[in-house]
Amino acid sequence: MIQFDKVTKRYPGSDEILKNISFNINAGEFVFLTGQSGAGKSTLLKLIAATERPTSGTVLIANQNVSQLKPSAIPFLRRRFGLIFQDHKLLYDRNCFENVILPLHINGITGQEAAKRVRAALDKVGLLHKEKAMPITLSGGEQQRLAIARAVVSRPSILLADEPTGNLDASYAADIMAIFYAFNQVGVTVIMSTHDALGMSATQNRVLHINQGTLSEPSLGTTNFNQESSAIERFTS
Numbered sequence: 001m002i003q004f005d006k007v008t009k010r011y012p013g014s015d016e017i018l019k020n021i022s023f024n025i026n027a028g029e030f031v032f033l034t035g036q037s038g039a040g041k042s043t044l045l046k047l048i049a050a051t052e053r054p055t056s057g058t059v060l061i062a063n064q065n066v067s068q069l070k071p072s073a074i075p076f077l078r079r080r081f082g083l084i085f086q087d088h089k090l091l092y093d094r095n096c097f098e099n100v101i102l103p104l105h106i107n108g109i110t111g112q113e114a115a116k117r118v119r120a121a122l123d124k125v126g127l128l129h130k131e132k133a134m135p136i137t138l139s140g141g142e143q144q145r146l147a148i149a150r151a152v153v154s155r156p157s158i159l160l161a162d163e164p165t166g167n168l169d170a171s172y173a174a175d176i177m178a179i180f181y182a183f184n185q186v187g188v189t190v191i192m193s194t195h196d197a198l199g200m201s202a203t204q205n206r207v208l209h210i211n212q213g214t215l216s217e218p219s220l221g222t223t224n225f226n227q228e229s230s231a232i233e234r235f236t237s
């Protein structure tokens with residue numbers, strides 16, 4: 001479903017952020033993307049979402065070469081994706097219902113059908129009772145759940161989440177992870193970047209690790225992975 005073939009990414013004036021990276025992600029997988037700050041995790045997610053283009057190499061999404069898509073085709077590609085960021089990107093002058101309905105309105109879905117879908121999405125993340133609340137009145141974990149509702153309301157087949165638990169304490173983070181696992185259980189492909197290499201050592205999910213521009217799939221518990229984990233632990237404790 002997602003194929004990178006010898007992908008290199010350099011921003012104007014930058015060194016190579018990603019170097020000759022190849023991997024495949026199949027429909028329905030749950031993949032963690034790890035690496036230190038600045039390693040290129042967000043860059044890789046942006047290449048998948050076609051908000052950035054590779055400098056060289058090929059990115060195929062559902063067999064479509066992203067670099068060869070006409071600009072008019074990009075919005076259709078993006079409908080496959082639900083995007084979730086660490087900083088939510090919520091609209092603070094609109095209530096929860098209005099935040100979640102926005103992607104539907106952009107896609108021309110309005111009226112009762114839109115309202116039904118918004119309430120279903122809010123329900124999935126446990127926020128149906130907050131539909132009229134303004135985002136600023138929600139806790140950090142609730143705001144992140146609202147961002148997830150907005151990302152899934154268009155029923156994307158792929159969720160790209162960029163450190164969605166980064167600002168949250170452990171219990172909120174566990175709630176958010178449970179929501180992502182629930183979506184994955186019903187067939188949604190989930191690709192999630194995280195600093196939390198420690199947490200990942202407990203997971204059975206596939207891990208793609210970026211280090212100095214190259215990609216590896218560490219077998220969990222390998223020396224490098226643990227060294228980096230303890231560095232993160234020292235930094236955050």
Ligand SMILES: Nc1ncnc2c1ncn2[C@@H]1O[C@H](COP(=O)(O)OP(=O)(O)OP(=O)(O)O)[C@@H](O)[C@H]1O
Binds near residue numbers: 035037041042044195
């Ligand atoms: N638009 C841009 N122009 C130039 N350089 C950029 C741009 N976006 C990112 N970079 C650089 O690319 C590198 C990788 O950034 P990226 O945001 O992908 O890393 P990351 O692994 O997601 O980091 P973090 O965990 O801190 O969010 C960094 O050195 C960053 O400064």
